[in-house]
Amino acid sequence: MTTISLLAPAGARARRHVREEGRSAVARGQSATDAAVREVYDAHFGRLVGWATSLVGDRDLAHDFATEAFIRLINHWGQVAEPRPWLYTTVANQVRDHWRKRGREAAAYDKYTAGRPVDIDVAAPEPDVATRLTVRDAVESLPGRLRMTVLLHYYADLSVAQVARELGKSEGAVKRDLYDGRKLLAEHLKQVR
Amino acid sequence: MNDDDLRGSGEDRREPAYDDDPVARFFGAHRSSVRPETAGDLDWARITRAARRRRPHRFLAGAVAAAAVAVVAGFGVWTVQAPQSNGPAVAASSVSSTSVRSGTQAGGARQPQHDSGTPVTPGAQSQAQPRVVVPDSFVTWSLSNAGNNVVYDLGSSSCGAFTCPVLLRSADNGASWSGVHTFDGSLYSSPVQPGGKHIQPDDQLRDVRFVTPTTGYVFGGDLWVTHDSGASFSRVAHPGRTVLDVEAWHGDLLVLTADKCASSTCAGSVSLTRMSTSADTVPQAASSTADLTAPIVSGQIVVRNGMAYLSLTSASDGAPLPPLRLVNTSLEPMYAPGACAGTSLQAITPSTTLNHQLFALCTPMTGASRTSYTLVHSTDDGVTWTKVSSGALQLPTGSRPDLASVDADHVAASAGPTTTTGAAAVVGAGSLVVSTDGGKTFVAKDGPLGLPASGIDWLASPGGSQYYAITLSSSGYWWSNDSGLTWRLVDPIR
Numbered sequence: 250m251t252t253i254s255l256l257a258p259a260g261a262r263a264r265r266h267v268r269e270e271g272r273s274a275v276a277r278g279q280s281a282t283d284a285a286v287r288e289v290y291d292a293h294f295g296r297l298v299g300w301a302t303s304l305v306g307d308r309d310l311a312h313d314f315a316t317e318a319f320i321r322l323i324n325h326w327g328q329v330a331e332p333r334p335w336l337y338t339t340v341a342n343q344v345r346d347h348w349r350k351r352g353r354e355a356a357a358y359d360k361y362t363a364g365r366p367v368d369i370d371v372a373a374p375e376p377d378v379a380t381r382l383t384v385r386d387a388v389e390s391l392p393g394r395l396r397m398t399v400l401l402h403y404y405a406d407l408s409v410a411q412v413a414r415e416l417g418k419s420e421g422a423v424k425r426d427l428y429d430g431r432k433l434l435a436e437h438l439k440q441v442r
Numbered sequence: 443m444n445d446d447d448l449r450g451s452g453e454d455r456r457e458p459a460y461d462d463d464p465v466a467r468f469f470g471a472h473r474s475s476v477r478p479e480t481a482g483d484l485d486w487a488r489i490t491r492a493a494r495r496r497r498p499h500r501f502l503a504g505a506v507a508a509a510a511v512a513v514v515a516g517f518g519v520w521t522v523q524a525p526q527s528n529g530p531a532v533a534a535s536s537v538s539s540t541s542v543r544s545g546t547q548a549g550g551a552r553q554p555q556h557d558s559g560t561p562v563t564p565g566a567q568s569q570a571q572p573r574v575v576v577p578d579s580f581v582t583w584s585l586s587n588a589g590n591n592v593v594y595d596l597g598s599s600s601c602g603a604f605t606c607p608v609l610l611r612s613a614d615n616g617a618s619w620s621g622v623h624t625f626d627g628s629l630y631s632s633p634v635q636p637g638g639k640h641i642q643p644d645d646q647l648r649d650v651r652f653v654t655p656t657t658g659y660v661f662g663g664d665l666w667v668t669h670d671s672g673a674s675f676s677r678v679a680h681p682g683r684t685v686l687d688v689e690a691w692h693g694d695l696l697v698l699t700a701d702k703c704a705s706s707t708c709a710g711s712v713s714l715t716r717m718s719t720s721a722d723t724v725p726q727a728a729s730s731t732a733d734l735t736a737p738i739v740s741g742q743i744v745v746r747n748g749m750a751y752l753s754l755t756s757a758s759d760g761a762p763l764p765p766l767r768l769v770n771t772s773l774e775p776m777y778a779p780g781a782c783a784g785t786s787l788q789a790i791t792p793s794t795t796l797n798h799q800l801f802a803l804c805t806p807m808t809g810a811s812r813t814s815y816t817l818v819h820s821t822d823d824g825v826t827w828t829k830v831s832s833g834a835l836q837l838p839t840g841s842r843p844d845l846a847s848v849d850a851d852h853v854a855a856s857a858g859p860t861t862t863t864g865a866a867a868v869v870g871a872g873s874l875v876v877s878t879d880g881g882k883t884f885v886a887k888d889g890p891l892g893l894p895a896s897g898i899d900w901l902a903s904p905g906g907s908q909y910y911a912i913t914l915s916s917s918g919y920w921w922s923n924d925s926g927l928t929w930r931l932v933d934p935i936r
Contacts, residue, residue: 283490290489294481303476312479313704316489323493384472403459403469427458434465 282326289332290319297336300405304344304385314343330414337405338415341397348385382441390437391430398426399434484604491627491645568666570674574621576610576934582912582919583607587904588652591615594672595919595934596650596660601626607647609660609672610934616921619934622672628662641684641706641739653690653719661685665697681729682713686741689750695719696750698743700734707757709737714750714768732766732773746792746800749823751776753790760842760861762788767824778804781816781829789845789855790824794903798823801847801881803855805832812836812872815843817853817881830881838869844901846909852925853877854909855884856898869897874911876926891920891929 294315301311318339322332329335384404388396397416401407402423409427413420459466577599584596595610601624609623628647642648642662652658656671663684666675682699686708689696695717701710713731737757744751750768755761764786766773778787782804793799798821805816814836818827835855837843842858857873874893875884887893899914911920911929918933 279494287486290481290486294485295478296476298479298481299476302479303472308479309706310704312485316485316492319489320493323490382468384469387468402457403466404473406459406473408457424458431458431463431465434468435463438464438468 282323286319286323286326286332289322289336293333293336294319297340300337301340301344304404305347310347314340314347317343331411334401334405334407334411334415337407338397338401341400341405344400345397348389382438387434387437391433395426395430395433398423399430402427488643488645566677568623568625568627568675570670571623573611573673574624576619576621577608578935580608580610580917580935581914582917582934583914584649584900585902585910585912585919586650586652586658587908587910588655588658590655592652592655594650594652594658595619596647597917599624607660609650611672612934613655616932616934623668623675625660625675641686641700641703641708649688651688651690653693653695657719659688659695661688663703678717680717681715683710684708686712687743689743689745690719691745691748691750693719696743696745698741698752700738700741707737707739708741709734709757712738712741712752712754712773714743714752714773730768730771730773736763738763744790744792744800746794747797747823751790751800751824753788762786765790776824779818779827779829781805781818781827781832783816787818787827789843791845791847791902793847793849794905795849795907799847799850800824801830801845801853802827803835803843803845806843807833808839811839811870813839813843819850819881831883834882835875835877835884836872837875838872838897841869841873841897844898846901846903848903848907848909848925851878851880852907853881854901854903854926856901856911858899859896859914860899870895873897874901874920874929878925878927887926887929891931893920 297315297318298308298311301314302308305311305314315336318336321339322329322336384400388400388404391399398412398418401412401415402409407415409420409423412418413423416423418426459469579600580597581599582595582597586594586596588594591612591614593612593616595612596607597610598605599608599621607625607628608621609625610619611622612619625647628645645663647660647662647664647666649662650658650660657667657669658672659668659678660666660675665678665680665685665688667678668675680697680699683701684703685697685699687698697715697717698712699715700708700712702708703710711731711733713729715729734754738754739757739760740755742753744753752766752768752773754763754765756763764778765776765788767776768774776787776790778785785804785806787802787804790800790802793801800820800823802818802820802824803815804818807814814833816832817830817835819830820827837855837857840861842860844856844858845853846855847853854874854876856875857869859869871888872886873895874888874891875886877884888898894913894915896913896915898911898920900912901909903909907923907925909920909922909926909929913920916931916933917935918931920929921932922929
């Protein structure tokens, strides 16, 4: 009886010690992660919001996208080799989903307005057609398989190797996609100019 | 984006993005016009807090995994021993005028899911705090009369460089006040005033509702409960992603939530959930869900005589969507009478001393400075409506209208400091008007009272002959105890 009553608390103390050690280590790890990601945040958050804003035209929404990307980055820090490409890819995925959703809403709205133009500012000077083409217009003029590659390389400024790693493709495949995308876009730009 | 920086100290990256071709030039031009936003401490604090919420606890994860193994093992045994049958029935819910979403489980001790699939963290605690003097920087946001002369006032105060919600309590109907809880985990960037932004991010708190002098709720994106007069709070699990409104009625709590919320807009579905105020759990078959036909910027519950009504505001133009009424477990649309000329009912409010009686507005006729409304009245819980007046009620154009009523004769209306979509409105004079003849005529009250020109953000009657009005720009609130004839400022700081 005595042995049991002594052993049980000792066992409990040992388990508690292990748990506290573990918790302490986890807390230290979280603190180190937060500090590391904070550096990335200072360097990239503002530009990432601006980049996303230019794509979705809504600063609040872009802010949400960038925030979400950083939340995920903190929780996946140990698995992220290069934060910047990872962040831009994460935001680009959200932008793509938003475009798809907005595309469906816009189609429904067009149906509602029977294609009639709404709120055209007739007094505004006609801008140069090439400058009026948005990045979204350009990217969405491409087949789906090329869009992310083109967006990440040309607009997020990720290298071919980075795009390949983020999209899980070979560098050769990325180069081929960029070649095809550039060919189609060059034609598109020529038409709208 | 600076292309020199991107190229990396003059290194020739030999990347297609830097070829001299029209495509590279097109993207390069757009890239260089990207304007960076600021990256502040407040955003960082929100990111780390949200990350911690989602971060699975390693020890807990281990326990969950072990429990899962045990459950799987148990299930394996059960499936061998028990005869085959269907799984437990899913609570009937989800009724909409336009669509039906089936299979929304509302009952049991489940872990509620955000629409992103991230579990919220029920049971989080905000430990008991000692009572403090009311901070000098206090601004009233939301008010709740808990009965027995106990009033709670949720507002803002300085929290370091930011603003955070503070809950005040008065046990003598507003004569004296003390601070009972500071929510320093819910930061607003100073000097933000939430105004018409009724849809709040997950971690922010904006409104208060007390059901007894000791039990009450604060909510914004989340829902927290106290059972000790506001000393401590714990987070309440709820269906849906974001809490839009909370109302209590005879021991039941009605919680309006919505999914797919971002940037003060929700685009998923709305759920009205009935909870017990004593158990803080979601009972079986408690949720009724309606799919939204358009994104919304606000949703309010009105509850009276056991009936619940939902007012929803469209995000696209701030127009009211057809309100919904809870019938058994269904949310059914409420149709406006012919007097409303095809417009939706809005600003539905009960007469707080009478059962079955409601007032509502419709047919806004917009003028340059004033918008006139048709006022309608129902004596059968909104089944039928009678026109009271058309054009007698006029409020400043562009501002969000609010309505309150004490009884069939006494109605008050106000105009908010924001538009229906939450943008700042130019309100000016006439932001608070009162009727003593059932809405046939109205008299402006704001001028003699010296109310701020920004208008009234919230107007309500807590019962009896009382009205409350909140401006969002003052430490205090306006109170009438004679059905709106006279008003006085109740200021917790003085």
